[in-house]
Amino acid sequence: MLDYYDISGCYIIRPWAFKIWKAIQRFFGDAIEDLGVDDCYFPMFVSSKVLEREKDHIEGFSPEVAWVTKAGQSDLAEPVAIRPTSETVMYPYFASWIRSHRDLPLRLNQWCNVVRWEFKHPQPFIRTREFLWQEGHTAFATKEEADTEVLQILDLYRQVYEDFLAVPVVPGKKSEREKFAGGLYTTTVEGFVPTTGRAIQGGTSHCLGQNFSKMFDILIENEAKERVHVWQNSWGLSTRTIGVMVMIHGDDKGLVLPPRVAAVQVVIIPVGITAKTSQEDRKALAAKADELVKDLRKAGIRANSDTRENYTPGWKYNHWELKGVPVRLEIGPKDLAKNSTRAVIRHDSSSQDIPLATLTSTLSTLLETIQAAMFTKARAERDAHLIRLETWDKFVETLNNRCIILVPWCEREACEESVKERSARTAAEQSGEDEDEKAPSMGAKTLCIPFKQPEDGVKHGVTKCFACEELAKSYTLFGRSY
Structure with missing residues (x-):
């Protein structure tokens, strides 16, 4: 899923993990677009003058801010920070874009990277110095509108965890001590990792109140012709989601991926091949495996076949179990003769024979059953703790x-x-x-x-x-x- 980089706390996200992030992006991106949120992009650099305008906010992040002080061999006249979050990056421009209540609501989101120079031990996906996330920044005329959005976004975060990653979370409000620096209040979805007994903050949706709009002079003329400050929210979900999923579902054999986010949901492996197996029979098995892959993909199931001849079936089993593929289909000469295949389920090691005639419909149902079973198991374990x-x-x-x-x-x-x-x-x-x-x-x-x-x-x-x-x-x- 990742590789280590030569800068401590930074990691390379490999395709097997990035495809999970893309699945989250597709769901969440479509959902917030339906709510009226537009995507945008702001620069990653922020001047010290702007960053330090909001005292409480910067105090909450100051130990983690990374600064650029040189360009080539020359010192910069003014150091620039790499964004730890983008409130102070975006809000000066909100002030020039928002003039009247007719300009509201303004609802923007960006998918980007941020840098927080953590000094605790880095942990892949969980606590890293650079990570990917989405951050939403919105402005409203009233607190009631802001309050409504805070909970809408939080429920989308709950859906990401529970409906896609099969991870149970507890939605709630953060204490005053734990809320977002400079905000009015913070809501959160909290996960739990039974093997360590530690909770983990899954995603947060903040009502910023009018604190930032007062700092950055984001004012509107309301319907009563009064000059008033807008109400603002910010909200974010990061690649930490992947780490939470790995820790909750993984076992001694490796990853266990929920079907809805797995890059490969089904892998087909030819079996029963011996030294006496003819070349024709080998080709027939490989061709059948490839044919089944095409049929499954047409039905919307993400399938691959592993027909490599330089690896044994046992090696392939271990390889795909380590990668967490939800279902392994084994097909050999005897299976072909019976027009069936053997399905082995990754999350509980159970198996069953499936007739090839009903393979696509059976697998579609099976994948949903696996998704539900993984969530039920994780929730029961969480509740027990x-x-x-x-x-x-x-x-x-x-x-x-x-x-x-x-x-x-x-x-x-x-x-x-x-x-x-x-x-x-x-x-x-x-x-x-x-x-x-x-x-x-x-x-x-x-x-x-x-x-x-x-x-x-x-x-x-x-x-x-x-x-x-x-x-x-x-x-x-x-x-x-x-």
Whole structure:
């Protein structure tokens, strides 16, 4: 899926992974176009003068901003930054494009790369110094319109994960401490990796309020002839999606790809060939495999055949299992005689015989069944690791059991900071090791305040915060994260 590059934290995305990104692009790109969002492209460079106009925003990114200071052998008169995100790149131009309420809504999206010079240990797809993403930037006349779009986009992100990548996510709102720097509020879809017990932020949709429009003088004359600031959103989804999918579905044999995003959904391998097999029979098997590929492709199934004669069937099985192809079809002389093929399913290693007469229809149904089964399995595993607690007593113990935790919480920033510090300290004491500053934190933080609260949720004025004596405002998801 990728190769390592000679600059730490940068990776080469190979075609097997990039085709998954293209599948996400097609779905999401079509969906936002239907909502009225237009694609555009802005330069990757931003001047220090513009970047530093929004103080809270740049403070949130400043440790990660990469600067260009030289051109050839000459120092630049003014260093330029490589975009970590594009609010400050785009909004000066929003100010000149938007004059009246008739110019709204303005809804733009760009597919591009950004650079964030992370100092923690890089992890392929998950935490990289350069990554690909889409970033949407929109402006509205009213907060109500902005609020509506925030949730529309967040649900599209949920669909990317759940409907395409077969990854369950929890939609919710970020805490004040974890929200986007300079924004009004942030919504998120949070994933979970059972093998590590860590959550991962899947995609975020932010309401920026009027903070940026005030900084960049983005004003309209409304219907009452008043000069008012616009309401803005930004939202983004990155190639991190691929890493989340790999970690949740992969096994000891390699990748396990959901059919809807797999570059190859079905691979056909001739089998039953021995030293006694005639050249004519070998050619007949290879021709049949190629014929089936054509039939499947006509039916919209992404199929390939592996008719290479210098590799054994066993080697080919391993090769395509490692790549995560959802279905392997084996066809040999005996199968041809019976007019059938043997199908082996990657995600659960089950197998079944399929008559060639019904191959396309059977495989179409089978691929959808696999997609649903992968999601059901991942959701059941996630749910088994999502534990509800009411008090602090077993909090760190539950974290150490590789779980995320739903608790009643007061929503105070000081409390969240205390939880992170206390949980990290307790974990270090229990392990007897100091925390690695470059590794993901052992402290817990808020993941999100889920939109779907427990039916017997917080009793206002009665329920106490799990970590302090303040009254709880919501049930909030805490955990260790990437």
